[in-house]
Amino acid sequence: EAGVAQSPRYKIIEKRQSVAFWCNPISGHATLYWYQQILGQGPKLLIQFQNNGVVDDSQLPKDRFSAERLKGVDSTLKIQPAKLEDSAVYLCASMGQPYEQYFGPGTRLTVT
Amino acid sequence: GQNIDQPTEMTATEGAIVQINCTYQTSGFNGLFWYQQHAGEAPTFLSYNVLDGLEEKGRFSSFLSRSKGYSYLLLKELQMKDSASYLCAVRVPYGQNFVFGPGTRLSVLP
Numbered sequence: 001e002a003g004v005a006q007s008p009r010y011k012i013i014e015k016r017q018s019v020a021f022w023c024n025p026i027s028g029h030a031t032l033y034w035y036q037q038i039l040g041q042g043p044k045l046l047i048q049f050q051n052n053g054v055v056d057d058s059q060l061p062k063d064r065f066s067a068e069r070l071k072g073v074d075s076t077l078k079i080q081p082a083k084l085e086d087s088a089v090y091l092c093a094s095m096g097q098p099y100e101q102y103f104g105p106g107t108r109l110t111v112t
Numbered sequence: 113g114q115n116i117d118q119p120t121e122m123t124a125t126e127g128a129i130v131q132i133n134c135t136y137q138t139s140g141f142n143g144l145f146w147y148q149q150h151a152g153e154a155p156t157f158l159s160y161n162v163l164d165g166l167e168e169k170g171r172f173s174s175f176l177s178r179s180k181g182y183s184y185l186l187l188k189e190l191q192m193k194d195s196a197s198y199l200c201a202v203r204v205p206y207g208q209n210f211v212f213g214p215g216t217r218l219s220v221l222p
Contacts, residue, residue, distance in 0.1 A: 033210075042116075042199050042212030043155070056207040091154060099143060099203065101210065103154035 002026065004104035006092050012110045018080035021107045024073070025094030031055075033101070034067055034077050035091040043091055049075060082111045114138045116213035118200050123219045128190050132216045134183045134200030142208065146174050146185045147199040149215065155199055159185070187218075195220045 005024040013019050025032050030051050035043035046065065047057040051072035060067065064083070069075040079086055089106040116136045124130040136144070143162040147155035161167055161176035161183060173186040185198055200213040 031208075035212075040214075042201070042215050044212070045209055048207055048209055056209055099145075099160060100157050101145075103156070105154050 004092055004094050004102050006090075006104035006107055008107055009105060010108050010110075012112065013082055015084055015111050016081040018078065019082055019109065020076055020078045021090050021092075021109075023075045023077070023092030023104060025075075025092070026096065026102055029094035029096045029102075030072070031095040032069060032075050033093045033095070034075070035093065037089045037091055037106070039088070046077070046090075079109075082109075084111050087111045114202075114204065114211045116200055116202060116211060118198075118213045118216045120214070121217045121219070123221060124190055126190055126192060126220055126222050129186065129188050130190060130218065132185045132187070132198050132200075132218065134185070134213055136181050136183070136200070136202050136213075138202045138204050138211060140205040141178060142203040142205050144174075144176050144183045145201040145203065145210065146172075146183075147201065149197045149199060151196070158198075190220050192220050192222065194218065 007022050032049045034046040037043045046060045047067045048055040049069040052069050067077045087110050089108050091106045092104040093101040095101045118134050146158040148158050149155040159174040166175045171188045176183045197215040197217045199215045201210045
């Protein structure tokens with residue numbers, strides 16, 4: 001079974017630029033999560049999708065972050081414009097039944 | 113609010129036993145999860161508790177007391193490859209989301 005795929009693995013941008021991350025979950029997994037993990041901290045949920053609908057985006061900074069999951073399969077997370085404090089690893093995870101999350105390798109973003 | 117606490121760092125010797133504690137205060141509870149995360153890698157699932165008591169899985173065991181808001185992960189016969197961060201996470205009813213603790217960085221010394 002193929003795992004969760006993410007790209008790119010690394011990205012360096014200047015502040016105020018925009019960036020997009022892509023995630024392809026495990027086939028058949030209806031639930032998809034995006035997390036932000038700052039160095040030395042645990043993952044923080046940004047947004048949760050169930051199929052192509054948003055379940056929870058209460059911690060997503062909506063003035064600069066957006067995410068979509070068209071067709072209920074792969075998903076993109078965008079930051080526009082980026083700030084220095086957005087430097088982190090962005091993890092995508094998917095969940096089938098009943099409760100186990102599978103994480104992708106993550107995208108390490110550095111904002112200079 | 114949601115609050116999960118874990119020790120920041122722990123050190124243990126190869127072959128020993130180590131217990132990593134986790135306390136939580138969350139709006140609801142639908143299970144407690146432990147993940148292992150090696151440096152620069154994604155978290156991987158270790159264990160899951162939804163009822164009080166001990167769950168054993170090879171060298172790893174996890175304990176839960178819901179009344180105390182407390183869990184621990186027990187690692188036996190430590191190996192060098194167990195050096196990693198261990199994340200405690202609570203699944204909350206709203207949206208069935210996961211709230212993660214800050215993680216405990218474990219160093220296993222020879």
